[in-house]
Amino acid sequence: MNQLILAFAAACVFTGCTAAPLKEPPMHHKNPTTVALLPQTSTTLAPDTVLRFDKVDDSRCPPDVVCITAGKIVYHFTLIFPVGAEPFDLEPAEPSYTSVQRPELVITLATDPPPPRPTNAPPAPPSAVRLTINQAPTESR
Template identity: 35%
Template sequence: MQARLIGTIGCLLTAGVVAACSIDSTQAENNDKPRKTSASYALRQGESVMLAPGTTLKLERINDSRCRKGAVCVWAGYISYSFALTSRLGTRSFVLAENMPNAQPAITQDGLTFALEKLEPPEPPPLHAPAPDYKVSLRVTINQQRAQPAKT
């Protein structure tokens, strides 16, 4: 009788371990799905931010060729932002702009998506005013995906 009881408890414990393992493997499968994380950053010219250990983003230059208030212009101009992304892959430069030829308001570099959010101040300064202290906000989205087994 005692041997039968010990055998039954052993089977229940084994079944519990198997069930726990199957729960853990299901949870592990759910963790293999792509994850997205993002954050917003506000930078002034020359400032940088650490996005992850060993990965930094620097706003190198703001170029504002928009027509200043009170000026007579033949074109509206644009404002663009030159960035440098430094990581273990090296340094990559890119430009973001909303209406500049050959530039876009969002770009993906090394698995990171950078998208313009807002500019302070949003309007160009008056004709004879000094250049304002610009601050640009952008959203950085990090796409993380675990390696998937090769399909055969």
């Protein structure tokens, strides 16, 4: 057994086992954050960044109606920065958004939409939408 360890150690010395360290993966691969927001509420993502859930538009076909198109559900959000606002939409067909002002910030829909409601059903209470927030570390300039 000792010979095997010595052989491995010698191989490392002669072949350069001290290879360059692997680059640290971006934070969004390691520590995504999940948040749940109700319509017309917000959360602070960073000292200078707020995410607001504006509203939901649901044009999906109710189960008790025959529709020409299936419709869709769209969630409307706004990122608020000191230099302005960045509105964006998420939907099951396009569940991720990368910020224009902060490209290291990726927001992904992490919830399944509720089923469409029958036409005679009372309005559903607002339901929270879960989002995964990925923020890669910013590089010093």
